Amino acid sequence: MLKTVFSLLFLFFLSCGILTASENDSLIVFESNHLNINTLQINQDSIPKSVFIGNPIVPLSNGIFQTRLESIRKDVDLSYNEHVQKYIDTYLKRKEHIGKMLGLSKYYFPIFEKALKEFGLPDELKYITVVESALNPNAVSRSGAVGPWQFMYTTAKGYGLTMDSYTDERKDPQKASLAAAQYLSDAHKRIGDWLLAIAAFNCGMGAVTRAIAKSGGVADFWKVRPFLPLQTQNYVPAFIATVYTMNYHQIHEIAEKPAGFSTSTDIFPVTKRISISSIAKATELDVNELLMLNPSYKKQIINGSSLLPMQLVVPSFTSASYSSLYELFNGKDEDTTANLTISANPENKFKTEQKNNKNSYFQYIVKAGDTLSGIASKFKGTTVAGIKVLNGLKSTVLKPGMPLKIPKI
Incomplete structure (x- = not known):
């Protein structure tokens, strides 16, 4: 859905005219407009001035890349040709940025995978976010x-995403992923065809269906490609090259870089109006890290x-920070009658704290592999x-799924 400007970028366009400088000299990734789903309305200033066109597609003689793509292929056709190779060549020169994407993916990919799984979609689609927003x-x-x-407002x-005075759920990794999964499901x-569904994520379903009709009615991206917007012609090869590079980074001596924030987190429901700075x-906790985790x-x-x-x-809490949050959300001056619940992402360990008259306790939701001794060791005392x-x-x-009351020491 669309290209963004920011400091840590992964998708660098090839040097032959595809690089476009922003006002702060960073590079921009694909900016798409599938938001106008049934219309072809291209933002002309976002179209690359030089693109890799040229048909028919000529497979390259270097079969190692094709073999590797075939080895990681699941549900999405990871085709290999000269267009894909050009992007692979570019990405392999951007090792620092690819390393950063690998580090960030440790946190974001499990969130994206969970949303895609809920709709029964291929988890390879998570790589769209690297192309879209790095x-x-x-x-x-x-x-x-x-x-x-990269959702547009409409x-x-x-x-189903909410944008109001306080919240923009397009920035919420979990909620935006569910919306993206629904869109991709609808497109497919x-x-x-998955490659054309990915293309629709860039330029819209209407643009893709019209391109299919112009190409003769066959839902094959590489046959439809010449009839798609120029940026979309490059978008899908960039996606395939992204999948390759992030899966074979070690072979190309690309090291994972730290994400820059805690990738092990817990989630609290907040039942009052409160500033992140006061939390x-x-x-x-570091306010900048909290802002990164709550964008x-x-x-x-x-x-x-x-x-x-x-x-x-x-960030995954300590006993001290947990107690502080409990007091902050449940102190006498707080106007809330709701119990404090912690729902976890795949890396979280805890689920719920309640107050029961004078006795307070944690409620922990048992997950696969848990033991009583292991759970007890997580709570001091x-x-x-x-x-x-x-x-x-x-x-x-x-x-698994059993609720356990844990005494609050």
Whole structure:
């Protein structure tokens, strides 16, 4: 959905005219406009001035790249040809930026994969975000596309995302991913080919269906390609090259770089209006890291309520920071009657804290592989015996999804 300007970029265009400088001398990635789903409305200032055209496609003699692409192919056709090779050549020269994308992917890809899985979609589609935004949730394109998936306002509203005075869910990695998965699912159902569905993510379903008709009605990207907008002709080869480079980075001596923030996080629901700066102060967490983990809050304010709790993502907490958050959200001066719940992403360990009259306790949701001794070790001062007594357990057998009360020490 669309190209963005920002400092840490992955998708660098080839030097023969595809590089376009922004005002701060950074490079820009593809800026698409699938937001006008049924119309072909191209932002002319975003179209590369030089593109790799030239048909028919001529397979290259270097079969190692084709073999490697075939080895990682699942549901999406990772075709190999001269157009893909040109992007691979470019990306392999940008090792620092690819390394940064690898580091960021440790945090973002599990979120994207979960959303895609909910719709039964290929997880390879997660690489679209590298092409779109270089995994920057705060990315904003010249045409107004926002977030890691680069949604325009109209399409975002049509796919259930909220944009108001306090929130822009296009920047929320989880919610934006669900909307993107729905769009890609719709595109594939309509078009019937994954590469063309990816193309539709760039230029819109209407543009792709018209291009298919002009090409003779066959839903094959490489046959349809000459009839697509120029930027979309390059968008799909760039996607394939991205998949290759990030999967075979070690062979090309590309090292993963740190993400720059904690990739192990927990999620709290917030049932009051509170600033992120006050949360940072109470927990002694870095405010910039909290802002990076919570990019959808436009005024750095979480405008939650008991009827509509908002999510707060924090680095995996310590006992001290957890207690601070508990007091901050549940102190006497707080106007909230909701229990404090922690829902976890795939890397999180904890789920829920409640207050039960005078006795407070954590509620932990058992996951596969958990043991009582392992859970007890995560909470200072907690013992296996204490957990068994509080929960009335007669054995140490645990089942995934089982809620456990953990004494708050």
